[in-house]
Structures are given as C-alpha cells and as structure tokens.
Amino acid sequence: MELRVINYYLTVAREGSITKAAEVLHVTQPNLSRQLKQLEEELGTILFKRGNKKITLTNDGILFQQRANEIVSLISKTTHEFAHQKDSIGGTVSIGCVESIASRMLSEVLREFSERYPLVRYDLYSADGDDIREKLDKGIIDIGILLEPIETSKYNYIHLPYTETWGLVMRKDDPLAQRESIGLQEVSTLPLIPPRRMIVKNEISSWFGVTEDELHIFATHNLLTNASFLVEQKLGYAICVEGAHEIRGSKNTCFIPFSPTRTTGHVFAWRKSQMFNSATEMLIQYIRDNKKA
Template sequence: MDTRVIKYFLTVAQTNNITHAAQQLHVTQPTLSRQMIDLEKELGVTLFDRKQRRIELTSEGILFQQRASTILSLLTQTKQELQNAKEELTGVLNIGCVVSKVSKFVMKIISNFQKKYPKVSFNLYDGNGDLLRQRLDSGLEDFAVLIEPVEAAKYNFIVLPVHEQWGLITKRSDQLAKKHSITKSDLYKLPLIIPTRNIVRDEISDVLKLDQTKLNIMATNNLPSNAYELLKAGNYYMLGIQGIVNSFHDPELTFIPFSPHKDTGHVLAWRKNTVVTPVMEKFLQEFADQAENS
C-alpha cells in the first residue's frame, strides 16, 4: 500500500468532500475518487458512506483512519530516528513546570542534558497544575512537571524523587509562627488565600478533616507571586507548599506544616497516544535515570 494513498485517504476523511480534498492535494477529482475506490477494493471493505454532496466514514473507515494516522506517525518517527543515528541529536523541547522545589531537580537535568546534546534547546513555561495540563493537552508542551495527583488514564508519567510538604505560610512576626504545626481549628479563624485547584483543596480537606464551608476564604491563587505580595501587605495567611517560602528566600515569611501531616510528590507527565520523537525519548531516558538514582 502506497503511503501517498494513505495520505489521500486521511485528507478525504478530514474534509468529508472529494472535491475539497482534491483541491488540497492538487490532484483531479476523478483521480482521487478512483484512488479511494481502489483502496476499498484492496482492503475488501467500504470505507465511505457516499451521499450527494458529502461523504462520511463507515465504522471500517473510522478504524482505518486511526490505524493510518498511526502508520504515518511511525514512519515519520522512524525517519527521524534514522537521521539522528547519523547526525547529532537536535530539536526543541517544550516543558512546563510547577513552582516548587522540584524546579531545582528539573533544571539540573536540563543542564546535564544540554551538555550531552548541545544542539537541543528548551522552551520553559511556569504555571500551576490546571494551566500546565491544558497546555499539555493542546500540544503546547511536550512534558509537564506536575504536583500529584495526575490523571493516570490521560497521561504517561515518571514519578520523581521530590516531595513537598503542605502547610500555612505567614509572616514570621505573627503569633502563629510560634506554633510547630497548624490544625483545622487554627484555619477556621484565619483570613485565607487558598489554591484555585479544587483537587488540591479537597485533598487538604480530606487529610485535615476540614469543613470548607467554615473557611474564611479571602482570595484564591494559581501561582504564588501575587499572593505572596498580598500576604506581605496585609493580614492574610496562605495555604501552600514549603517550596514557595524557600523559593522567595524572604526572612519575613515562615512555613508551618499541617497536622496531620500532608505531603505530595511530583511527576514528569506526557500525553498518551502521542508520537515520542527521538529527542523526547532521550530526554525521558535521562529523567528516568536521574529519578532512579536519586
């Protein structure tokens, strides 16, 4: 089966119109129609439900569309791998990363990777979990470094040897700063800045047995930068991870862990059913080796 015919089929399947597909492919309509009929004869099935002005895929056509897309992706990947076997590894990797102490771990791996493969460059993007997932799903990121939990059904991931502890961030001069830990009864009394992600709020609530309706929520935040300024400017307390305080290196702020203890891990995630390029594969191997040896 000619790969050219596979490309023709995928274009017809995408446009649902032989005339429009022929125009895109720069072939005549009769030629394209004949190619599709010959393809159906070769496969022994009907791929298209032909109507007056529009054609639609049959169930067999939908299955072939899925397989044909995979075939072309594998051919492209194989060509890249063969080319990179002859030449030095090159490419661009798009990586999103949450703001936590995992950043140091990730940046060290990137630095070591570029020493081995200096022609590989990186586009780095900071964000919270929801934003990074959206960018990952839309293909804007090849990888995202996320705080657990992640949707195992949607993503492949490598568990990283970096954990963060959850607690309360406050001014060091505050009376609460003298406490060794924070309980739910403490939180009910405070004007709070809390994370926007519902899944994070729910996990914290489950651990502390919190009634969220009793919390005095003054603001929500997706990234710590602006909330940090609000925290310093007024009478606020922020739920967050210890890495936020560590990243700002501000002696005016302190972190008090929750009781019961609540910590969370990190993962390097990438989409399932996506083509892993040679440069992505090399980077994944580097990450896996570092995670295993740390």
C-alpha cells in the same frame, strides 16, 4: 483561515490601532482593514470595537486572541521540530513545571542532560498544574512536572523522588510564626489563600474534615507571588508547599508546616499517544533511567 491573517490580527490586537499595525506589518491600512473584516465574516462574529483612533477587543476578540496565540505557538514549535529532524540529538523540548523543589531538580537535570546533548534547546513554562495540563492536552508543551494529585487517565508519567511539605505562609511578626508547626484544626478557622486548583482545594478540605464552603477562603492563587503580597497586608494565610515559598516567598514572610504533616509527591508526565522529537524521547528516557522514584 490563513496564518498570515492570524498574525495580522495579533499585531492589531497588540498595537491597539489598525494604523500602527499596518506600519509594523508594512501593508496598507485599507488592505489590513479588509483582511480583518473578512476574518470576522469567516468567524461570524465581531472581534473589534472600532473607535476614532483606537480599537478594543470584544469578548469574542479576546477569546480569538488566546486561540490565535496558541495556534501560532504550536505552528512555531512544529516548524522548529521538523527543522531539526536530521539531527537526532538536537531539537527543542518544551517543559512546564510547577513552582516547588522540582524547579531546582529540573535545572540539575537539564545541566546533566545538556552535557550529553549540547544541541538540545528548551522552552520552559512556569504555572500551576491546571495551566500545565491544559497546554499538555493542546500539544503546546511536551512534558509537565506536576504535584500530585493529578488525573492520570490521559497521561503517561514517572514518579519522581522529590516530596514536598504543605503548610502556611504568614508574616514573620505573626504570633503563629514562632511555632514549629501548626495544627490543622487551627488552620481551618483562619482566613486562607489556598491554591486555585479544584482537585487540590478538595484535598485540603479533606485534611480539615470540612467542606470548602466551611473554610474561610479570602482568595485563591495559582503562583505564590501575589498571594505573598496579600499575606504581607494581613489579609490571610497562604497555603502552599515549602518549595514554592523558597522560590517565591518574601523576606517578610515565613513558612510553617502543618501538623500532622501533609506531603505530596511529583510526577513527570506527558500525554498518552503523543509523538515527540528525538530530544524529548531521550529526555524522558533519561528521567526514567536516572530520576525515577
């Protein structure tokens, strides 16, 4: 399977038309169609449903599009790293970060680090912990800044000196919005919108002393934006850390912490036995020397 053909496929998937894709790629339509047919034969599956003027992806086609994007991203990252090998203080560091107070910490760290090493560039990725770990495992990103708890068997990590408080996001006109805190027993009876991460949902259930099935879960979220809209429509109460609300919360919602207080820490993690460029190695050492808890 050639990278050229993978790029052909991604262009067709993006344009939704072999004719338009051929124009973008500056190849003939018959040649492009033949390359795609050979790709399907190589994979042993059908990637497209072909219509008169438009094509749509099959389920296998959607899966291959996801994998193809990951392949192209990884090759681009690798090519860029080798292009900067001669410069020991250059290169690109790719970082995934959860949305929390760690987002502000990251911006401060990169400002300090870039003053020392101005040739280093950064690829930033915002997501929940599951997405970040998946990209760490595939080598698409180098470093992840994650909320605990995490599965630590696959990763080296540094505990960071930043703690988040858990609570509820609700409308400002909600009767509970006047509280300084809200008891866990009260929360367990409300319609909830917790984070989707299974390890986090399990921990939240343990706080309430019930199983997940016993909670009234309306929806789950990975980032707070869409959950905040559900809160505004009075569909539920979003569970999150305070820092996420500071970043993503709307003017119509507020954050009320749990009582008793529930907090969590952050880790700066990378995959064990992963080989890095010099810039990434130096950033890890900088965090170890200056930001370790």
